[in-house]
Amino acid sequence: MLTKIISIFRQFPLFNKGLRSIKRLFPLICAISFATVLLLHNLTPATAQVSQVPATEIRGVWMTNNDFEILSDRAKLQETIGQLRSLNFNTIYPLVWNDGYTKYPSAVAQRAGIPFYFKGKEGQDIIADIVAQARRQGVLAIPWFEFGFMAPLTSELASNHPDWLTQKQDGTQTSISAAGEVAWLNPFHPEVQKFITDLVLEIITQYDADGIQFDDHMSLPVDFGYDKYTINLYTQETGSPPPPNPHAQAWKQWRTDKITAFMFQLNRAVKAKKPNAIFSVSPNYYDFAYKYQLQDWLTWVRLGAVDELIVQLYRNDLDSFNSKLTSPELIETKQIIPTGVGIMAGLRNRPVSIQQIQSQVRAAQQQGLGVTFFYYESLWDYGQEPAAQRQAGFQEVFANPAVRDRLQFTARKPTFNTISVPLYAKGSVGQRSRGYFMELAIAGGQPKRVLLDTGSAGLRVPKEFLGNAPINKTGQIIKEVLSDGTVLEGELVYATMQIGLISTDEPVPVQIVTSRQCLPQKPNCSAKSGTPFSGIIGVNYSEKSLPYNPLRKLPGNLSNGLIITSSSNKASLILGLTANNQNAFKMVSLSPQPAINDIPGNRWDSLLNGVCVTISGTSLKNTCNAKMVVDSGSNSGFTEVKSAALMGKLKPGRLRPENALKVGIPGVFDYSVTPGNRDGINVWNLNVSAKAENPVLVNSGMGFFDKYDVLLDPVNGQQGFRSRT
Incomplete structure (x- = not known):
């Protein structure tokens, strides 16, 4: 009977490697x-x-x-x-x-x-x-x-380590293969990994x-994985137990x-x-x-x-x-x-x-x-x-x-043209009302969620985020002022950065933040709350000094640009621009900036030119000489004007719902918002600064990303926009 069973299974791809040994007619198990x-x-x-x-x-x-x-x-x-x-x-x-x-x-x-x-x-x-x-x-x-992962169920390996076994949902520990009846060890157990x-x-x-x-055989049949250890691990990492359907996409x-x-x-x-x-x-x-x-x-x-x-x-x-x-x-x-x-x-x-x-x-x-x-x-x-x-x-x-x-046959670099990295709503530590966070491992440490900021450049993290891999300390103390007035201070070091399983080609500059404070003119900055610093990865390409955007050091095509997108309430960061993933984006050219030593690639002014701004109740009526930064690192949007005369009778501060705002570039995007306080993303402030470099500057804040996918192309100096409506 067993011979007939094996002859049947030989007809199928999984089993047609043939009967490799007469001994394999006995039950087997995989490690x-x-x-x-x-x-x-x-x-x-x-x-x-x-x-x-x-x-x-x-x-x-x-x-x-x-x-x-x-x-x-x-x-x-x-x-x-x-x-x-x-x-x-x-x-x-x-x-x-x-x-x-x-x-x-x-x-x-x-x-x-x-x-x-x-x-x-x-x-x-x-x-x-x-x-x-x-x-x-x-x-x-x-x-x-x-x-690889199989051994006879009657072997010493299986007998001596029964806690290594995995199973199907009904508790069955074996399956039929070309090698006979086999069982499988838990592929997710650290002791199995080490063995x-x-x-x-x-x-x-x-x-x-x-x-x-x-x-x-360096695999696991899809029906397996319902052992206690794996169920607990999956539940811990996802918040839910494995579904009964072994082919459920997330579980698989x-x-x-x-x-x-x-x-x-x-x-x-x-x-x-x-x-x-x-x-x-x-x-x-x-x-x-x-x-x-x-x-x-x-x-x-x-x-x-x-x-x-x-x-x-x-x-x-x-x-x-x-x-x-x-x-x-x-x-x-x-x-x-x-x-x-x-x-x-x-x-x-x-x-x-x-x-x-x-x-x-x-x-x-x-x-x-x-x-x-x-x-x-x-x-x-x-x-x-x-x-x-x-x-x-x-x-x-x-x-x-x-x-x-x-x-x-030397070590090879990844050959992805593009990858999609999930973005999360909360960081590993200090929480915000809104934000995009991506997971990074720095200096061989555990993955930590840091804020993705399109309005700044450079990787800035607390020292607790570092692993045990060697870092190169420079002894240079640097400061970075964020758009909300937060001042970050700490040493510049060089360390490896890893996104999932992909590492930068070489160590990148990182600011190890040891001090945060508010500018005197902006006393209500994010440092005021005293919450722990969640880290920032600034992905802007208009660096003024070190540290630069660390994505510049990703291998191959992954370093040539990025897209922030969202669908079905699930946001993603796409690394690596291709002809396919740039489809339907409307592009705006950026102004080139002078090169700076130690910053690879081209630098670009991140401010968009020719932006039209209208704010109800002000003198800003379709003014098209404004500049704009698309900033995922800012919860709220703001408009900064150089002269109070542009505001008419309106005073600086938070705009009210009657001050409806429109920002756009003809033929590219047309963004409108009614100021309010919906999850903090449609809060909009109006500021006056006689020292401002531009007559009108707009920071779109997080709300913009709810309506548009945003593309950054550092190779050709372009920023792209794709409406989700």
Whole structure:
């Protein structure tokens, strides 16, 4: 009966990697990685930036439990690698972790109570022998962490750590896969995270291998995650328990993002130990992996966390096979990193002809893709054709050598063209009546919500927001005066800044605020209340001095501009301008400003020219020589005039409802507000300042953002507006 069940599951994408070992007919369980505290739902991928990278065609083969007779025999292994090399293969993926056991002597596994059985015939370390022989013969050896998150339910790993198990909503702890009945460990538990990470780093440091590979088991079936630990964690972070529907978008995305965050951190840990290690991933095709396995490998690629991708495409039908080769995800990925597809070379009870193999290899090559075969023993031992004929067939499709060099695999930068970052209504500490707050991690600290301010430039935070990462202190004490009269004082330092999982290219200048006070002429500023300082990230591009807008130091296209938008009561900051996300914006040119040393990019006057202002009950009647700043850092709006004569009989102070106000640029925006006190956003003040630089200056305040999306383009010196009505 079990044989029939497995044969049925082989027909489906999730299970068609084949029966990898007779031992896997027993129940299994998976050990899955804990996601880090940096939640990737803070980053919504859109179109990715791509750049052509020269890469040698991948010609690989997985070496499985079924190949153990060869792997454990030094002489046979030498002959095998030599034969593959003569047929112009260039990569092998030897198994190092499956069925809950390591294929090498592991101190990490021993501490977890896992015994070791897999020595070579001469007592040798099998993995050390494979790596050494592959290196001598010019073939890359990338250990294959096959069972990533799975292990037999009856294994010592599962028995010794029952608190690591996760489950379905009904309490079921197992599912059926090609490997039989398997259970899954909690992917969000810190002890699981540490165990998996320690195993991977042990492989990376214990052997001079060329990298590490993870496959479709570095995931979690969508039905899982209803264990007590995960329910509590999700409830704590979101305020609600997980919904009963495992496909509910927010619940699914939360789990997917946790796994993505884990993979990102795992990649960084590997690169810290061995910068040139190839971090390879072999998942299912994207739509299936994302929907049913919570495996968002395209985001992994875009984050720079994957050096090599091999998508499993086990298909007998050539048309079905070909249709997956031109998926948008593969087209994008192959322009960034070496990319290939996994091809089924046959199983013991299901041979694959050499003609089918050749057709699929040629189809992949025509699309600029490499190939890797599952698995070695089936290359020429399971076919209907003689071994010599099959070997000649491989020689035909791999006619010329293709030598791979691991030295090209250095740490990569993210390749997002644009990302969407959620904005929040409240900060991490001192609260305001209204504001947009975004989460930042500074100097390796925990993410904190700081005020997003389009009316100023520079990152300014209390010292409590800093993590333990090194910072460069300058000893320079600086002051910043905000529009409401608050004076911020503190030292200028340089520190790393991270938004979600994306960091600035280098440390950015940060003001560590240690003192706040009000200007004498504005005694009711925000510092008066004594509430803790929530931090400010000023994203204006008209810097007068350090610190400058830190978004200038985001990698690639993400530094070329931003959009503040809102829909369905959910605000977002879009980083990285593209042709698509600039659609329907009406643009206004800004005036260029002189360059300042140490401030990258172009500087622009943030004040809009030719703004028309009308205030009922004043002499300001469609006056179109005003200037305006669009300021998300100010709760209320204000109009400042240089001469009291412009106000007629109206006195300075808060405007009343009868003083209806209109501000606009013809053909761009037409904003009107009835002064009042609705949530503080339609409060409007009228000020007189003989020292004002402009006859009329308007600060639109937060209320403007309720009606318009706002775009800042520092490359071309433009500000854009898009009405939401």
